[in-house]
Amino acid sequence: MQFESSGAAFLGGVRAAWLSVFAYVLFGTYIGIGALAHDFNFSLAWVALSTILVWAGPAQVILISALGAGSPLIEVAIAVGLSGVRLLPMVLSLLPRLKGPQTRARDLVLPAHFTAISMWVESMRLIPTIPVERRVAFCNGIASGYMMSALLATVLGYYLAAKLPNLLTAGLLFLTPMSFLVSITRNSVLLVDRLALALGLVIGPALTYAAVGLDILWAGIAGGTLAYVGHRIREVLR
Amino acid sequence: MNALSGELWPYVVLALVGFLPNEIWRALGFFAARGLDEGSEMLVWVRAVATAVLAAVIAKLTIFAPGALAGVPLALRLAAVGCGVLAFHAVRRSVLAGVAIGEIVLIGGAYLLSP
Incomplete structure (x- = not known):
């Protein structure tokens, strides 16, 4: 895709966001989050601000339900912090692909904050088709498009809260794992990515079941490293 | 201290236990990415x-599963995921088809199972 200016690339990103299934998946997910915040008596301004500042669905579900249940603040902070570990390898693998010769470090602050599963998956898929000097604007556009959808849904869910049947709430919570699984499957073209996907699916719940602390982090490091070793072995055999 | 115990307090909590513990990982990724090339x-x-x-x-x-999703039996959740992935492959690798079929199986199955 070619863009005349950064503004055009930003709008192209917003358009790509709304054309992807994630805008609608996020809409559904954040209806659930808005409703959850309402049920636990948070204000609308508070939950809307949490969508902008935290910008990570699982972390917000933990934050709202744990604070609402009266958990000690330090426990809430630790639970949120553990759920956020996944953001580190995502930011680390995305930012170097946005860097051109003209890119300043501060241009990458916003894409780093905007990084979330949805934005990462779509950005990694689409940036190979975008010229390097337009990638930052394009990715900011994708994330802004998603955030608009999420904010609108947060407000809507907050007002709908009392009217949502249990079955629909279950369906909204199911949107996150279902959509992420098929979209990561779509993105995993190389052997190393397919191996990482399969290993993470198996190792993750096994570690959770065995009550290993930091289960997600260890599943990522073990699954990712094994997948990388598999990839290197195949390179050597070629 | 009065302002902290009043209206501002929930926002201080949001910043300290919501924003910071999550954003720290993005910040670490940001600094670690500086030395890496594409x-x-x-x-x-x-x-x-x-x-x-x-x-x-x-x-x-x-x-x-969290919250209301835990009320749906595990076997049905796994079946819904399986059907979603199959639909994704069957309909030209369409993410929308995968999500739609997975949701239909989950909600439809839970509806049929409910008394």
């Missing part, structure tokens, strides 16, 4: 770790 071999490994982490999150959300 073609670096290290990035293949980092992307594999990111993919495996996401896969673990997905499996955890499905098997150890």
